[in-house]
Amino acid sequence: MSALKEQIFPLQIPNAKSTGEYLEVFSAYDKTYLGKVEVADKKAADQALQNASELFSSKENILTKEQRISILKKAAELIAKEKETVAVQAAAEGGKPYRDSLAEINRAIDGLQSCVEVLRTQAGVEIPMGLNTASNHKIAFTHHEPIGVVLAFSAFNHPFNLIVHQVATAVAAGCPVIVKPAESTPLSCFRFVEFLYQAGLPKQYCQPLAVKDLTIAESLVSDPRIAFFSFIGSSKVGWMLRSKLAPGVHCALEHGGAAPVLLAEDANIKEAIPKLVKGGFYHAGQVCVSVQRIFIPESLLQDFVDPFVSAVKELKVGDPTLPDTDVGPLIREKEVSRLEEWIEEAKQDPETKVLCGGKRISSSCFEPTVLLNPPVTCNVSKKEIFGPVVNLYMYSNFDEALDRANALPYAFQSAVFTSSLDTALKAFRKLKAQAVMVNEHTAFRVDWMPFGGYGDSGLGIGGIPYTIKDLQIEKLLVIHSQEL
Missing domain, CATH: 3.40.309.10 (Aldehyde Dehydrogenase; Chain A, domain 2)
Incomplete structure (x- = not known):
């Protein structure tokens, strides 16, 4: 393997104290050292959730659609300029051959553009009124709003593009997101989030979280401040984590198949x-x-x-x-x-x-x-x-x-x-x-088609437009006026 530049990512959680502990990452192929990410402890994880919860608590903090579009477009442009390097890094980390890793990065760029397309075309619907006495003098329509704080646990096999499906969709929907990458492939996740920061995304909006103690991750899953839980991984772990969700929390689980x-x-x-x-x-x-x-x-x-x-x-x-x-x-x-x-x-x-x-x-x-x-x-x-x-x-x-x-x-x-x-x-x-x-x-x-399984294979449907829809509430407005 040719020498790759070491990647080092410090803790990316605003107001959290550095733990000084790092998770080292090695090549799946020959165990060459590739880089490291700072590990979050329980206090840092709690701070990440507090940051996200406080951000979402005020509607004034939610990025406008115009701002989200600008950030997503800029991130796509930044990735495109470095896609060959990013592909080699992803190949080394996760083991997917370079040609396929490059295709993955191109998919990620396209996925960001798909997020923009959804925002540009998404619209509510008018609900028929005036059909009986109760609905006379009324007009009604729906409007999309973000569901709340998103917690995403990702997998190793598409270490860059899966983060697009779990993180970029949350940004597009207007949701703050905390993302835990697979322990084997955190560098690609942190690199993608870094592109979002460079594109103008506030850090509180997306906080990557690497942990060694999995009980820390489980404690986040059960917190009632989480509105949506996204999981990609084994069915055994996915169903177990789903059982720990607080009442009312929505979720999507992508497991495996044969x-x-x-x-x-x-x-x-x-x-x-x-x-x-x-x-x-x-x-x-x-x-x-x-x-x-x-x-x-x-x-x-x-x-x-x-x-x-x-x-x-x-x-x-x-x-x-x-x-x-x-x-x-x-x-x-x-x-x-x-x-x-x-x-x-x-x-x-x-x-x-x-x-x-x-x-x-x-x-x-x-x-x-x-x-x-x-x-x-x-x-x-x-x-x-x-x-x-x-x-x-x-x-x-x-x-x-x-x-x-x-x-x-x-x-x-x-x-x-x-x-x-x-x-x-x-x-x-x-x-x-x-x-x-x-x-x-x-x-x-x-990446724009519906994708998911049922039975042991999971719960819910992924794909860029479908995930964005899941991360939003279709809110109904009914207006009464004698002029209608």
Whole structure:
């Protein structure tokens, strides 16, 4: 890995005393030291919440839409000027290869612009009046106001763009926000917030919070001054934190999945393979909607398997900061060990075939792996893998494939490859998913579309315009006048 400039971020909480304690950040790939962020203690965290609460308590403190638009546009411009450097830093920190990290930064810039577009087009609605005696001489319409203080806990796998979805949307909505990044990737979060400050955002409006003691974070979740809680991470932690919310607090939870793909008899295999390779091994499979389970008709098995496995074997694994790397490391060394254990478990069944991969390359990297027919009872089949592993399963009829795709408690994004409109519509109707892709991989996303899961996969819908709507109250005004 080429040398990167050390990033150091002090405590960014106005009126809080420096703790003098730092969280050091290391490369996911080779543990190179990258920088550090100052850690908040209980007093600093309480001060952050007090700052945000006091800011929101007076309507005069809320930034006007014009001010918010100016800040968001300026931040996008500042990031665009440094996007290559920011992408390398994000790649080093989180392990996503440089090409994909650069795409993430471009998405972040576009996300800021989408926030501006929402503010420019958002409008209330007129409610019909004069329809009966009670509503005569009245006019009514709605108006959007910020919901209040937002608390956001983020994840490591998109360390820059996820912060846009959780922080920039709050700024656009007019809400003060406290954001806790993933412990593995705080530098990208603090860097994004720094861009907002440079663009003119008052510090009380957005306070990044790094903690080592997770009980500090939990105490914020349960505080009644929080109006909205945004969480991206595991279902176990997400549901636990939701149970601690004060009465009336709104929330959005984005968990994981085990995304299924159904190949129909008439699927265009040649077009499907590069998409499924990308969808399965993008960011080493560490994506909540990564392709994990591919169901293949018996008649197409060999036509699909040989070229698919050949394409997977061509993927280059290594240093994520290099432009020709396809697959980077896993975020933690223990995840490499977990994958080894899960694959060994699957191999105990004689029906399981390891078509490629199956072993660690180093303490941080794992071979892109394709398994054929692992048993449904093993971990790789029934849990979210969150690693560079794709499972292939044979099926005899399409209804059977649909049932097997729906067998897990996840419901996020799924896909079907077919040339038949009827088959596509059947899959859309029957698949247990929030979104169904036709002739596209399950990890497809643009930041303005609705994005989220249900069941074990989460609660609520993300996407820039949908999140901004969630962070606002649609307030009704009714006016009575004899002149109406």
